[in-house]
Amino acid sequence: MRVGILTRNAEAWCSTQLRKAFTNLGAEVESFWFTDLASRISFGPTVQRRDKVDLSTHLDALLVRPIGRGSLDEVLYRVDTLHRLSESGLCVVNPPRAIERCVDKYYALSILQANGVKVPRTVVTEDHELALEAFSELGGDVILKPVFGSRGMGITRVTDYEVARRVFNLLHYHRFVLYLQEYIPHGRSDIRAFVVGDRVVAAMHRRARGWKTNVSQGAKPVAAKLLSEQEDLALKAVSTLGCLVAGVDILESKNGRYVTEVNSQPGFRGLQSVSQVNVAEEIAKFVIGYVKGS
C-alpha cells in the first residue's frame, strides 16, 4: 500500500510520526505539498506530481495535514484539487467535503447546530453596526474570531463597548467578516477529544493561564478519560461534519457543554505527550483498514 502525506513540511513532528507509523505497518509513504502538483483539465492525469506520476492511480490513500493559510486563490485551489482527487477515486483523509466544512467556522457551527449539537450563540456579519448590536445581545462579553483560523491566532475577547465599536469599525474597514461568539466561562480549561473513525482514541484537558486554551498558546495538556456523554458529543460532532480523523474542542460551563470547533487536520503533539495511546499509529491503522475495506 502506498500512502501520500500532503504536508508543507515533511519533517514536522506530526508528519514524521505519521510516516513512521505507516512505515511500521508496512505501507510505503511519500510526502509532498500542493506546490508539487499540477492539476490538469482535458488532457493527461487529473492531478500530476512534479515527478510525473498520476496521483490518483499512484496512491492508495492521501492523508491531508494542514492545508495552511494562503491567499483566497490558494485555499480554493487546494480544496478543489482535493475534491478532484477524491472524485477520481483516491481515498482522501479527511474527505475534502469535511475539510471544507470544518475550516470555515461559520459553516461548521451552523451545520452542527442544525443537527442538534450544542454550540455557543454566534453572530456573523459584514456590518460593524450590526456587529455592535450583536455585541450587546451576546451579553457584552464576546469572543471575536477570524472565520478561517487556527491555533487561537487572531482570537480576541472583547468586553468593552467602546473597544468593540473601534475594533469592529476597523475590521469592517479592512473588509473582514465579523464573527462574534458569546463568551463561555469555562474556567481556563477545555476538552480536546481526538476521534479516529468512530472512536475517541485519546483525550486531554487543556489547562491555560487565561481563557485561551490552545496548546500552541501555552496551555498545558493533561491526560483525560472522558465521560461517555463527552465522548458521544465529540463523535456526533465529527460524524455530522463527515470527518474520519478529527480533534474536537469542547467547552464546559455551568450552562452546559458546547462544541466550539472540529479540527479536520488536527495536530497531536501535545496530546501525545500525555497519552498512552500512539495517536499516529491509530490514524495509520485506521487509514489502512479503511482503504482495504472500501
Ligand SMILES: Nc1ncnc2c1ncn2[C@@H]1O[C@H](COP(=O)(O)OP(=O)(O)O)[C@@H](O)[C@H]1O
Ligand atoms: N465562545 C468561547 N468562549 C470562551 N472561550 C472560547 C470561546 N471560543 C473559543 N474560546 C477559546 O479560544 C480557543 C480557540 O478557539 P477555537 O474556536 O477553538 O479556534 P482555533 O481554531 O483558533 O483553535 C479555544 O480553545 C478556547 O480556549
Ligand SMILES: [Mg+2]
Ligand atoms: Mg480550537
